[in-house]
Amino acid sequence: MATDIPIIDAHIHLYPESEIPTLAWCSPEHPLAKQHSVEEYKTASASSPPKGFIFIETDRKNDLDAGVKDGSGWEGPLAEVSWLKRIVTGQPKDNEGHSKEDASLCAAYIPWAPLPSGPEAMERYIELVKKEAGESWPKVRGFRYLVQDKPKGTMLQDDFIESLRLLGRKNLVFELGVDQHRRGRGQLEEVLEMIDRAHENVPEEERVVFIINHMCKPDLEVYNTHTSPSFIAWRVSMFALSKANRTYMKLSGGFSEMPESLKQRSPEEIFDALVPWMTVILTAFGPDRLMFASDWPVCTVGVGDGAWEKWKKVVERLCWMASFDEDQQRKIWGGTAVKAYGIES
Template identity: 75%
Template sequence: MAADIPIIDAHIHLYPESEVDTLAWCAPDHPLRKQHSLDEYKAASAGSAPRGFIFLETDRKNDLAAGERDGSGWEHPLMEVAWLKRIATGQPKPGEGHAAEDAPLCAAYVPWAPLPSGAAVVERYLDLVEKEAGESWPKVRGFRYLLQDKPSGTMLTDKFVESLKLLGRRGFVFDLGVDQHNRGRAQLEEVVEMIDRAHDGVPEDQRVTFIINHMCKPDLSIYNVQTSPSFIAWRTAIFTLSKCSRTYMKLSGAFPEMPESLRQRSAEDIFDAIAPWLSVVLAAFGAGRIMFASDWPVCTAGGVGDGAWAKWKAVVDRLCWMASLEDDERRMIWAGTALKAYGIEEA
């Protein structure tokens, strides 16, 4: 990788020790149940020193019904917005693991939003996010409602589609998190239908942009991809999704989908093992619509450890080298695609 190519890490999670109890997934014995703030992130990525990052919501506890009724179910997601405001504006509380000079690192952030509740409710929620975000509001570039573990059909309800159309009209992206490994081809088929419905009848300049997380979480334990129904279904879906307008893909989230024995190996061995998946993503979306993303600190779990960020960077770097990408294509993968997809203006 050329030394002068900057990095924007397009997918990280941060949370302070004081708020771990608000994380919906963080059981008392969870290995990530400790502070993960900028001090830790900067240490993990120290060898490359990214120019900036894009924060993704961390699935805080929420109650859709209470949110629709009086907003009380949105307490913890709005608390997360307040946390990101402190980071983005350089106003840390003592012990939170970041400093005033870290503020420029936050290129953008993507909070949670109650998309199943419908456009009218989401509009009310956006007003509260804008109020909570204050001067950091311009850095809110999109929203996410994690679909990977939700019941089948959630993303195809009229209310969900209405909410997506609202985000498009307001100029926000939707970060799409689904899981082919555990949910199978049916969930990816729903995604294609959802995108079609969200864009149906909408002028091109008002269509919501979809930024797909983690390559749709394919099963990276497959040995013979030529005959695997799972791989073939995933590959078909990736090429179909790439043909949808306003779709981008994150090169991220691979470690949790690998066998533990593979996670422990070198970046070169990992690249060799998952090259079929990386090659499909690159062929389908091209360098101009894929982006480097570490998924830190999730990438450190499952025995990968503190070297996970550097190891994943080395895998993506090897992809660029093996594909003989030109410097302008590499610049897109390492930063340009994220800036374009999220509508971030460089300082």
């Protein structure tokens, strides 16, 4: 990687210690149950300081899964928007781990949104986000509702599809998180149907952009990719997804899906083990639709403080293997993210 290529890390999570109780997944014994703010992120990425990052919602507690559609139970996600506004506008509270000087680092942020509740609820929610975000609203480039752990069929409900169409009309992306490793081939088949329905009979300029997290979380513990049904199903799905209109893929999330023993190996050894998956992703999407993303701090679990730099070196090796020229490398390290999210430079 040329040293003068600016990095935009397309997937990080942040939260102050004071708001940890609002995280739906975080128990007191969880390895990430401590503050992860800009200060900690800057320390983790200090070897190659990024020009900026894209914040992805952290799954705050809400009442949507209980069937609530009237707007109650949105306090946690809206508090997260308020937290990002303080970062973007350089207005920190005491002990939150960021300063006025950090304001320019957030290139964009992606809050949670209640897509299963349908377009009317989404309209109300987006207006609340806009009000809460205030002057940071231009940094809101889309929304995420994490479907990887939701019941089968969630993303195929009519209300969900209409919510996706609404995002497209508003020029906001949908951040897609699915999990082939744990949910199998069926979830990826749902994704393909969801995209087809969301784009069907919609003008090109109004079709929602899908930004796919973590290579769809493939099972990186597979030993023989030539015969593994899991790998073969994932490979078929990646090429099918790449044919879908307006889809982008993040080079991220690998540490969470690989065996514990591999996490401790060198970046070169990790890359060698991941070549079958990396080759598929590269062939399917190419540099125009691939983007570097660390998934910090999740990437540190089982890896340690050097995880950010280790994953960066894995992606550098991919660029080397592909013989990318400088223009193609610039896309991987930031250009694709700028294009996909519609970030103003």
